[in-house]
Amino acid sequence: ARAQGPVPQVSDAPAAEPRDTARRVPFHGPHQAGITTPRPENGLVASFDVVATSLDDLERMLRLLTDRARFLTEGGPVPDLDPALPPADSGLLGPVIQPDNLTITVALGASLFENRPWLAGLKPARLQRMAQFPNDALDPDLCHGDLSIQFCANHPDSTIHALRDIVKTLSEFLVLRWMVEGDVPPVLADARGATPSARNFLGFRDGSANPDSNDAALMDRIVWTTGPHEPGWAQGGSYQAVRIIRNMVERWDRTPLVEQERIFGRTKMSGAPLDNPDATEHHVPDYAADPEGRAIPHDAHIRLANPRDAESQRHLMLRRPFNYSRGVLPNGQLDQGLLFICYQADLEAGFIAVQNRLNGEPLEEYVKPVGGGYFFALPGVRDKADYLGRALVDAARRT
Ligand SMILES: C=CC1=C(C)c2cc3[nH]c(cc4nc(cc5[nH]c(cc1n2)c(C)c5CCC(=O)O)C(CCC(=O)O)=C4C)c(C)c3C=C
Numbered sequence: 369a370r371a372q373g374p375v376p377q378v379s380d381a382p383a384a385e386p387r388d389t390a391r392r393v394p395f396h397g398p399h400q401a402g403i404t405t406p407r408p409e410n411g412l413v414a415s416f417d418v419v420a421t422s423l424d425d426l427e428r429m430l431r432l433l434t435d436r437a438r439f440l441t442e443g444g445p446v447p448d449l450d451p452a453l454p455p456a457d458s459g460l461l462g463p464v465i466q467p468d469n470l471t472i473t474v475a476l477g478a479s480l481f482e483n484r485p486w487l488a489g490l491k492p493a494r495l496q497r498m499a500q501f502p503n504d505a506l507d508p509d510l511c512h513g514d515l516s517i518q519f520c521a522n523h524p525d526s527t528i529h530a531l532r533d534i535v536k537t538l539s540e541f542l543v544l545r546w547m548v549e550g551d552v553p554p555v556l557a558d559a560r561g562a563t564p565s566a567r568n569f570l571g572f573r574d575g576s577a578n579p580d581s582n583d584a585a586l587m588d589r590i591v592w593t594t595g596p597h598e599p600g601w602a603q604g605g606s607y608q609a610v611r612i613i614r615n616m617v618e619r620w621d622r623t624p625l626v627e628q629e630r631i632f633g634r635t636k637m638s639g640a641p642l643d644n645p646d647a648t649e650h651h652v653p654d655y656a657a658d659p660e661g662r663a664i665p666h667d668a669h670i671r672l673a674n675p676r677d678a679e680s681q682r683h684l685m686l687r688r689p690f691n692y693s694r695g696v697l698p699n700g701q702l703d704q705g706l707l708f709i710c711y712q713a714d715l716e717a718g719f720i721a722v723q724n725r726l727n728g729e730p731l732e733e734y735v736k737p738v739g740g741g742y743f744f745a746l747p748g749v750r751d752k753a754d755y756l757g758r759a760l761v762d763a764a765r766r767t
C-alpha cells in the first residue's frame with residue numbers, strides 16, 4: 369500500500385558556484401567593443417535584413433540600436449510597466465540586468481548600401497557579397513545580410529537575452545535572417561602564468577598564433593580600417609568575415625593522430641608547431657629551415673594560412689572564433705563546427721587572400737563551410753551624445 373502523508377517537496381538542483389556577472393566592457397570608445405577586447409566564453413552572430421527606406425529611418429534605427437546596446441552592456445534595473453502591457457524585458461536575467469562582460473558589435477553588409485541610392489558612394493571600399501569558395505556548400509538561409517550583430521558574454525543566457533531584446537525593440541527595422549551561437553571552453557592559467565589557447569571541436573588549440581590584441585599599434589595596422597582609400601566615415605571600423613564551418617567530427621575522430629597533426633602542422637596536445645614539438649604553442653615555426661616541408665608539410669593549415677614570408681605581414685587578421693554544437697543532422701551525424709569570425713583592416717588582403725591560399729588544403733576533407741557573410745564593423749561610439757554610424761548618416765546627408 370502507498371504511504372500516506374504530505375507529498376514530498378521536489379528540491380531544487382544543487383546550486384552552482386555564484387557567478388561573477390558584474391564585469392563590464394566599456395561601451396564608449398574610438399572602436400566598438402567585441403573585436404580586440406578579450407573573448408569571453410559565449411558568442412553569437414545574428415544577421416538581419418534592414419527595413420529602412422529612408423535616411424531618417426536608418427538614423428532612427430541606429431540611434432535605437434545604440435541605446436539598447438549601451439543599456440544592455442552597462443546593465444541596470446528593468447523598469448516596471450503596467451501589467452496590462454507586455455513586460456519591458458524578457459525577464460531571462462531577472463529584475464536587474466548584469467553586464468556579464470557583454471559586448472554588442474554592429475556591422476553592415478554590402479546589400480545595405482547597394483539597395484539604397486541615398487547611401488551610394490559610401491560603401492566601404494572592400495565590402496562585397498561573400499562569394500562561394502571551392503569547398504563551400506553554402507545554404508542560402510545561412511548567408512549574407514544587411515546588418516550583423518555579434519554578441520559575446522560570459523554566459524549564453526546573457527547573449528540570448530541581448531538578442532531577444534534587440535529582436536523585440538528593433539522589430540520595426542530588423543528582420544532576422546540567421547543566427548549561430550557558440551562557446552569556447554574556459555582555460556586556466558598554467559604554472560608559469562600563461563593562458564593556453566582554448567580548443568576547437570577538432571581537439572586542437574585555436575588562437576596560438578593570433579596577433580596580440582593588447583598591442584594597440586599592431587591592431588591599428590592589422591584590424592582598424594584607416595587611410596584615404598576608405599570613405600571618411602569608415603575610419604576606425606573593421607572588416608568582419610563570418611563563416612559557419614561544419615566539422616566532420618566522426619571522420620576526424622577516426623583519423624590517425626599523426627595525420628591530424630600534419631594537417632594542422634601542430635602537435636595536438638600542446639599546440640607546438642611540428643618543427644619543434646617540445647616547444648610551447650607560441651613557438652614561431654621556422655619555414656626557411658624546413659624548405660622541403662619535412663617537419664611541417666607545405667599544405668599544412670598553418671603553413672598555408674601564414675607562410676611567414678616577406679608578403680605575410682599584409683595578410684594578417686585577428687581571429688575570434690567560437691565552437692558551435694546544434695544537435696543532429698538528418699543523416700545522423702553531429703552538427704558541430706566552428707563559428708569562424710575574423711577582423712581585418714582590409715577584407716581582400718586579409719580573409720579573402722588567406723582563404724584563397726587555403727583552398728584545396730587537406731583539412732577540407734573534414735570541414736564544410738555552410739554559411740556566413742562579410743560585414744563592416746562600424747567605428748566606435750565616442751560618448752553619450754554619439755550613436756553607431758553617426759558619421760555615415762552625416763556623410764549621407766551631405767551628399
Ligand atoms: C581564411 C581564414 C581561416 C579559416 C577559414 C580557418 C579555418 C579553420 N581553422 C581551424 C583551426 C586552426 N587554425 C589555426 C591557425 C590559423 N588559421 C588561420 C586562418 C583560417 N582558419 C590563420 C591565419 C591561422 C594562423 C596561422 C599562423 O599564423 O601560424 C590553428 C593553429 C593554432 C592557431 O594559431 O590558432 C588551428 C588549430 C579550423 C578547425 C578551421 C575550420 C573549421
Ligand SMILES: [Fe+2]
Pocket residue numbers: 669673
Ligand atoms: Fe585556422
